[in-house]
Amino acid sequence: MQKTIAITDAELDIMKVLWQQGALSSPEIFSLMENNDKSKSTLKTLLLRLVQKGAVRFEEINSRTYRYIPEITEEEYINHNSKNFINRVFDGSVQKMLLNFVKEEKITKADLERLIVQLEEE
């Protein structure tokens, strides 16, 4: 069982482009995050931290360019964070969460019905 790697919010923005693209050089990451206001330097720091914590590895492309590759998958991230969230906010109960979302009208009956149909189609 692999140890848990915590990814912070700022780091997550980088992971998202990496997950989407598979592997990117840092300039590529940077240009894909142009909407993001962070400086290039900030980006590099975040990338370095991701490498240090093992969330990303890199390969040398040529002498001064690297390709960064995600080491943990988006699924792993999602699963880990979902569990965390449900534990923290809903005492670990998915039921409790669902009930709350329905009560708060974040989920409608139509949503639920659609899901059931989807489930049956498989």
Add this chain to the structure above:
Amino acid sequence: MQKTIAITDAELDIMKVLWQQGALSSPEIFSLMENNDKSKSTLKTLLLRLVQKGAVRFEEINSRTYRYIPEITEEEYINHNSKNFINRVFDGSVQKMLLNFVKEEKITKADLERLIVQLEEE
């Protein structure tokens, strides 16, 4: 629209007992959190921070004891955090989250059906 008050994990433990009990003195909080290993001093720091950020207020009971009262409700906390979580992890889409939970078998068809029944009963 009230400004957002961020509650950290450690602080949340305190909020939880306050939400459950409504209002407590700090020794009461402390004894309700005995399972928790934190020192009394730590608890007081967290309580102070909660007061500073407006998540908790206090009333004097007698000269050297206070009653601490939650200023934000558990619902507010849950709603805010749910939104945060869904934004961060599922790009703001509840549908996406549900789909993922179903796929990961965190939610079963039975869960969904039960929810629909509950909805209809209201």
Add this chain to the structure above:
DNA sequence: AAATTTAGTCTACAGTTGTAAACTACAATA
């Protein structure tokens, strides 16, 4: 009244996070 317990306050401190400037070294271009 003296000793002890205890609620609260002040101060501290290391680790994490978000952010970035300064610096280095190679590569492309003039």
Add this chain to the structure above:
DNA sequence: TATTGTAGTTTACAACTGTAGACTAAATTT
């Protein structure tokens, strides 16, 4: 080849977090 652009590295720094010791002052116990 000298200049300039740029990928990467080092260093920094303040805010936030988790944790807690030291100190103060009031209440309780002896």
